[in-house]
Structure formats: C-alpha cells, structure tokens
Ligand SMILES: O=C(CO)[C@@H](O)[C@H](O)[C@H](O)[C@H](O)COP(=O)(O)O
C-alpha cells in the first residue's frame with residue numbers, strides 16, 4: 001500500500017526563491033525530499049504557508065507531490081521571526097484538512113521548530129506520529145547571535161517539547177546530535193544522523209575553462225567563490241579580509257566572486273549587508289577584486305562552483321550548510337569554518353581545509369599553500385567529487401529517511417496478533433522498564449533522600465501534603481495519599497495528613513464545568529493549603545496546565561513543592577522546589593519508575609518517623625545513604641568508598 005506522508009515546512013516552500021534572507025537550504029531540502037519520496041512510491045503533501053495571493057490552496061507540483069498552501073497569517077511575505085502567532089491557525093487548518101481527507105497520513109515530517117509545534121499538536125489530536133528535522137536550533141542561534149536573534153523566547157520551550165514528543169529526530173550531523181542531547185535533553189535513541197543532500201543532475205563537475213567562458217570570467221586568473229545567503233553570520237566579511245591577506249601578505253593576486261543577495265534587493269537586510277561588505281572590501285583595499293554577482297538562478301550555480309579554484313564558506317556557526325557539498329560535487333575543494341555541519345561534510349586535508357571561524361589569516365595561509373601545490377588541488381578535487389557522491393546525494397539521503405519513516409510507522413502500528421509478536425513486545429517493555437529503573441537508580445538517589453526529608457519534616461512540624469496529577473498520575477496521587485494516611489510497612493503509626501486533589505468528583509466537575517479545567521487543582525490548593533504544607537505534583541510531561549497552576553498558587557502561599565516528572569520536565573521542572581525527574585521519554589516507563597519513587601518516599605518517611613533521631617534534616621546525608629545501602633546489603637563510607645558489612649558503623653540514634 002502506498003504510504004501517505006505530510007511534510008510541514010511553515011516558511012520554506014519548495015517554491016521559495018533561493019538566496020533571500022528567509023529562503024535557503026530548507027526550501028531545497030523539503031522540495032528534493034518530496035520529489036524523491038514520490039519517486040519511491042510515497043504520496044506526499046507539503047504544507048507551507050500561503051505567502052502570496054496568487055497561490056492556489058492545493059497545487060499538484062510533480063507526480064505524487066501536492067503543495068498545500070495554508071492560509072495562516074497574511075498572504076504575503078512575513079519574516080520567519082514573526083510567524084509564531086499564526087501557527088495556531090496553521091494547526092487548525094491542518095486538522096481540518098486531515099478531517100476532510102478520506103485517508104489519513106501515516107506520518108508527518110516537520111521541518112523547523114514552528115512546523116514541529118504544528119506536528120506535535122496534530123499528534124495529540126489525531127495520533128499521527130511525527131519525525132522532526134530542526135534545521136537549526138534556537139539555543140545554538142541565541143548563543144551565537146545574542147541580541148541579533150529576533151526569534152521569540154517561546155522558541156526554547158517549544159523546541160524542548162518537540163524534542164520530547166517527536167517519534168524520531170533527524171540530526172543533520174554529529175554536532176547537531178550533540179546539541180540536541182546536551183541543550184535539549186533529547187533521548188539519544190530517538191536521534192538518527194542523516195545529512196542533507198544534493199542533486200547530481202544539478203551539481204556536477206563542468207570544465208573550468210568552459211564554465212569561466214560561460215560566466216565571462218578570465219581564464220587564467222585565480223578565482224575564489226563565496227555563495228549563500230547574505231546575512232552577517234555567514235562570515236562573508238572574513239572571506240573578503242582573507243583575500244586581502246592573500247594578495248598583500250602572500251603576493252598571490254586573486255578575485256573573489258560573491259553570489260547571493262542583490263544590491264537592489266527588496267529586503268533591506270540584504271541591501272544593508274551588501275553595503276557593509278562593500279565597505280569592508282574598500283577598507284582593506286581590494287574593492288576591484290571582490291565581484292558581487294547578486295542572486296543567481298539555481299541552474300547557473302554549477303557554473304560558478306565549477307569556475308572557482310576554491311569555494312570558501314566561513315560562517316560563525318552552521319547547522320548543516322548545503323553549499324560545501326554542492327561545491328564538492330562540482331569538483332571544487334572547500335575551505336570551510338570548523339563548525340557545525342561543515343566540519344562533518346568537509347574532510348580536512350582531503351577535500352579541502354577546515355579553519356577556525358573569523359580567522360582571515362588562516363584562510364589566506366591555506367589558500368597560498370594550495371596555490372603553490374597544483375597537484376594537491378587536483379587530488380582534493382577528485383576526493384571531493386567522490387565524497388559528495390558517496391554520501392550526500394538526495395537518493396542516498398531519501399533512502400535513509402524513508403527507512404526511518406518505515407521504522408516509526410511500524411513502531412506505531414498495532415502489531416499483528418501472534419504469540420511471537422506478543423512475546424517480543426513483553427520483552428521490549430520489560431527491557432524499557434528495567435533501563436528506566438536502572439538509570440533512575442543511578443541518578444535519583446540524592447534527590448529522593450532530600451524529597452523524603454522534606455516530607456518528613458512537613459509531617460513532623462504539623463504540616464500536610466496535597467497531591468495532584470492527571471490520568472495515571474491522578475491514580476498515583478491517590479495511591480500515595482492512601483499510603484500516607486493508612487500505612488506502608490510499619491504496623492503501628494498514626495496517619496500522616498495527605499490528600500489527593502483528584503478524588504472529589506463534585507468539586508472537580510463543578511469547577512471544571514463552571515470555570516475551566518486548568519485551575520481545578522489550584523482552587524483546591526487555595527482552599528486547603530497553607531505555609532508549611534507540601535504540594536506534590538505528578539506528571540510525565542511536566543506540562544499539564546492544571547498542575548502548573550496549582551504549583552504557582554502553592555508557591556504564593558509559602559508551601560513547599562515537589563514535582564515527580566519525566567522527559568524534559570517541562571514547565572514544572574522550573575517551578576518546583578524539589579524535582580524528581582525520571583530519565584526516560586516514554587510515559588509508561590516514567591510512570592513505572594514514578595510508583596517506585598512514591599513507594600520509596602512513603603517507606604523513608606515512615607522509617608524516619610519510627611526512628612526519629614535519624615531524620616535527614618538533623619543528620620548528614622552520608623548517614624542516610626548508609627541506611628539505604630545497609631538495606632541493600634552494602635554500605636558506603638562518607639568518602640564514597642564501599643564498606644564491608646562487618647565494618648558498618650553503629651546505627652545512628
Ligand atoms: O496513564 C497514562 C499514560 O500511561 C495517561 O492516563 C496519562 O496519565 C494521561 O494522558 C495524562 O493526562 C498525562 O498527563 P501528564 O503526565 O503529561 O501530566
């Protein structure tokens with residue numbers, strides 16, 4: 001059966017004009033991917049914002065690919081920095097569109113964070129799994145661009161959510177994967193590295209002399225090329241300065257062709273950047289050697305790549321960067337900045353050189369060296385062609401992406417009823433639970449201890465515990481309250497005052513019905529809570545609004561808060577005084593660990609009540625670690641070394 005796919009690319013349409021501020025690699029990525037998927041037998045709809053009044057709602061693009069122009073925001077160009085407010089309409093349209101279709105999509109592939117937001121919301125409503133390609137990450141951008149980054153701050157939390165909820169994430173290079181894990185706590189098992197591609201019929205090595213004739217460039221001079229979007233972060237100024245060094249320090253005259261943007265561009269940011277670059281060329285005395293060609297038609301680009309001796313691209317950072325691959329495919333060695341995707345695509349000393357960003361002298365030194373070794377240039381040329389064609393054609397890339405889609409679709413399909421499948425599932429789920437328990441055991445011991453100490457102190461000082469959560473977490477909240485009020489392992493103790501805010505159906509239904517669901521817990525915290533009490537919130541995502549609001553009210557009352565969470569912890573992680581974050585992104589395994597944590601909290605609080613002198617607030621943490629380890633049959637000395645059981649210190653108290 002032909003699979004139906006939806007590609008979402010809110011600002012970058014395959015129709016987009018290349019070289020503008022907001023159009024670049026992503027337009028190509030989405031277009032090429034869609035075409036190649038269609039050639040493999042998939043039916044593809046590309047959802048992109050309708051940014052021109054003449055665009056029809058639905059347009060057949062190539063066989064098997066339709067462009068769906070989504071009416072969200074004005075039918076004119078809007079900077080991508082300003083698009084977020086229109087995304088709710090975008091989602092609404094996609095949901096309506098899906099309902100209108102007789103067949104539903106098997107999978108959504110979202111491109112860029114705002115499309116990821118749409119995909120995550122559609123998944124919540126319709127259960128369609130989604131694969132995510134970020135193309136660029138907000139936190140990386142903010143790090144490099146600081147105040148020049150005009151995307152709204154909401155981007156960070158939205159990207160966190162996408163990283164937690166996507167079924168699979170495509171990292172475009174190892175650096176991208178590292179950023180996703182470190183800056184977004186993405187689950188490494190969900191990430192697959194698949195680079196961007198090029199089209200070998202579009203980019204192939206042409207004869208350099210002929211390419212130069214075609215462009216009217218001198219046959220026997222040194223020619224360098226810079227090509228791409230005209231924005232400051234691309235570091236075109238560095239390339240211009242490097243040419244000055246090459247000419248002046250190494251007596252190696254050359255010309256630099258700059259392709260992209262246009263002096264008469266409609267976009268003032270491009271015009272400003274071109275003027276800035278021209279001023280720099282003048283300042284370093286090489287105005288006559290830097291030739292600004294403006295934006296060029298895509299079919300002309302191979303002539304530029306082929307005409308150049310070396311392609312130079314030295315951005316401050318680069319999520320992936322498709323131009324070095326296009327240059328290599330045309331047989332042009334690349335000098336690239338040692339950042340992001342470039343350090344993955346360009347092999348230093350094999351297909352070109354990697355240099356630090358913002359270092360014109362380093363570029364000039366490499367260029368001078370290359371021009372002194374023509375045979376090296378020719379070896380690099382051969383190796384560049386080979387590498388580009390072996391790893392980065394759209395055919396190879398699409399095959400890898402399709403394999404990923406099939407995996408995600410299979411994981412989301414109910415398995416055929418067979419004993420073998422059932423046994424495999426049982427095995428997988430136990431394995432998942434064990435892994436989650438194992439990592440939690442390693443990571444959460446200290447925070448479980450301090451959470452138990454806080455609860456213990458609360459009860460000792462006459463406070464009470466309120467609990468809330470939704471669905472499975474509501475059941476866990478009641479379960480926990482029952483352990484505290486009743487008893488856990490200790491036969492004879494008074495009840496501890498604990499109450500689940502999920503249990504009174506009259507209060508819940510009245511408040512939800514009359515006032516809304518988001519503050520059903522907040523209202524009860526307001527009614528029952530006081531300073532010295534503790535609120536426990538249980539959530540797998542950390543994003544349930546009614547729990548978030550309950551925490552806000554609890555804090556304002558001077559209560560302590562404890563969040564038992566999973567995934568990236570969402571908003572609650574930041575709100576809670578104490579947070580127990582289960583290191584898993586699978587709700588079911590998060591819940592499985594959460595109940596172990598809840599039982600541990602009950603057991604510790606109960607134990608410390610019965611043997612009060614060992615309450616953690618009055619004893620150093622190491623004593624409590626020993627108490628726990630003693631139960632496990634081993635002990636840890638205060639210096640962290642294991643103690644043999646016969647050398648255990650005497651029990652405390
Ligand atoms: O038990 C489960 C999933 O295993 C569900 O009932 C789940 O608890 C519900 O979907 C909740 O509404 C999810 O809320 P939260 O964990 O994200 O706060």
Ligand SMILES: [Zn+2]
Nearest residue numbers: 472587588591
């Ligand atoms: Zn559950």
